[in-house]
Amino acid sequence: MRSSVFVRDLRIPCRIGVSEEERTRRTELVVDVELGVDVERAAASDSIEDAVDYRRVRDVLLGVAASREFRLVESFAVEGARALASIDGVTSLRIRVEKPGVPAGAAGAGVEIEMDVHGRGGGSADEEARW
Structure with missing residues (x-):
């Protein structure tokens, strides 16, 4: 069985823009995330400890946005994908980042990125991600 969890239309405030002036204020990015995970254990236990917590997905992306200023949506999307790949149990992911009004x-x-996470059944930090 293939399964995934997703978060749609997540609003992430971020200092992003080509011009310095644009980066002086936060722009709200709209992010969709789909994480390939095995949901059977979570379904059997009905426990959040066995699932990918949607709040963790949000917090990871908020952390990426707060880490620095970005010039390009592509840069944020790649850093976001790499950070999400570190969540335990993630075997693949898709992230779509939209900058409204542009x-x-x-x-x-x-931009939309798809990524396979290879290794010991999930996205621990020492595993290699293939684009």
């Missing part, structure tokens, strides 16, 4: 006249633009 370019002018558009609802938004962004």
